[in-house]
Amino acid sequence: MAFDDDDNPTVATPVNGANAAATEDADEDAPDYKLFLSMFDKAGVSGKAIRKGEKDFESHGTRAQDNLLEQSRNVMDNVLGYTRIHREDAWVRGWCFPDWWSDTEHSGERDGLWLQDRVVMVEQERGSWQKDIGRAVPGKVERLGAGRLWLLPEEALYLVERGTVDLWWPERQLEELLSSDGTPKTDMGPDNYDVGLPLSLEAAYSLLIGQEGERGKITLPQFQVFSHLKRAGFYVLRAPPYEAPAPASETLWQWLFSFFSSGAQSRQKPSGPLVQPGLYRAYRPIYDQLAILPRHKPLPTPPTIHPPQEPYRVFFHVWKSGGAPFSKKNPPPPDFRIAVVDAGDTFVPTLEEIEALLESTPHDPPNEAWKGPGRMYQRLKHGHRNVLVAIVDRGLVNFM
Structure with a gap:
């Protein structure tokens, strides 16, 4: 019997003890937050992978292990407390207006618009993510906000999670945020907190996550x-x-042949032989009696x-x-x-x-x-x- 690929010594690549142990425990090791923390001062942090380190799961009461665990906790706290920032040239702000399109009669679900569920208006439309995220409200809708890019709750929350969109809660009405031509005003920067407040990821979850069928939530x-x-x-x-699909129209011939359908056969008796005694000249009537389900x-x-x-x-x-x-x-x-x-x-x-x-x-x-x-x-x-x-x-x- 041939060996499996995992057990065949001629197929497996020989490794030394250190590399073998690292390969075996690669999926079980915890992330080394010290290495992750050391990347914060370097360029291109988001593009680097987190290396895995040694995991301590059993305490043996030594002072060295206690100091190591305390140091790991402090490093993890610093990593989790790291503040993500938006670059000025790529900053995209989204305004949360959950009830702006709630009274729209035709929300366009059949066309994929879902207008009543679009709750976030994007202020700066930049980025390749617009290829399949967001829809611009058609200009034929005679209302302020038409022509702008609006997001569904799942789209907005996904962009907030990945750090693409900075979600804000407005302190002013939409009429005060947009110019007469529908474009955003230029005097509202990321530090102008008179027009609204930036929302955290937790606040975005609380605003956009809801129950099944709840308008503007998912x-x-x-x-x-x-x-x-x-x-x-x-x-x-x-x-x-x-x-629901429209039922197919029945032709005249189909209506006539329906009177001679085999569905009018008598049902099987609750007891007795499966095949009724008699003279059969073909197998089809026998198989029809043996068939429990058509x-x-x-x-x-x-x-x-x-x-x-x-x-x-x-x-x-x-x-x-x-x-x-x-x-x-x-x-x-x-x-x-x-x-x-x-x-x-x-x-x-x-x-x-x-x-x-x-x-x-x-x-x-x-x-x-x-x-x-x-x-x-x-x-x-x-x-x-x-x-x-x-x-x-x-x-x-x-x-x-």
Whole structure:
């Protein structure tokens, strides 16, 4: 029997004792905050990785270990207390107006605008992050703030977390912050606290995280999935609300043949033989009696429409980066459709919930070139409808 790659001595690279120990404990060592703290006075701090150091988890009562632990605590406190700053040339401020678009009649969910949920107005529109984050309110909306870039709660919180946007709470009305032409006034700098106050990350969480269906807010599991996908390099947009498909019109021939359908056969008796005695000249009537469930035939429009149930509904549309040019206003068909559930308060989905979730996605049959016995596994892997469920378990995101 051949060795596995991990056990084969001819495949494994020989290492000395020190390197072997470092390799074995690489994933278990705690971060060395001393090395991290020493990088604060150097240029390009954010681009350097944190090296891992030795971890002390058992106290043996020596003064040397106590001094080392106390020193590590002080260093970690200094690291956590480090103040992040925004460079003047890249400073972007966002104003939080949670109720500005709350009374809008047409919020444009079908077009991906979600106007009633856009709560943060960006003052300086700079940066490559605008490729798939934020939407400019169309100028046809006759209201102050139209034409400016507005953010959804998950977009604003993600930008605040990564230090791109400085979120402020306004002390003045929007009319006093914008000029008559809708552009921000030039006399409001980062040190002008008469117009508003900068918000901390904790304050941003308290303002933008809420319950399911709460206007202008997003749940914590949904934001964690959004942040996880964005950090992985995907384009992420909210999915439009579910719209039940129109039932297919029945033709005259279909109506006539429905009277001769095999569905009118009598049901099986609760007792007795599975196959009724008699003379059979073909196998089809025998197999029809043995079939407990009818064979599933995927259809573009299901005969019975089941609307998706919370939380098993598509919430995010996701695209891979690096392909064709992406447009957030007119996006192509998504690569993935994702529903978000919280493992703490959600049970295993029932068959009806899974069926309704799959039926809410468009019909996507396998490629015609995959027909034949040799491509069966490709057809099974592709399926006819595709959706991913993101399960959030105390901050850990898993997809299935």
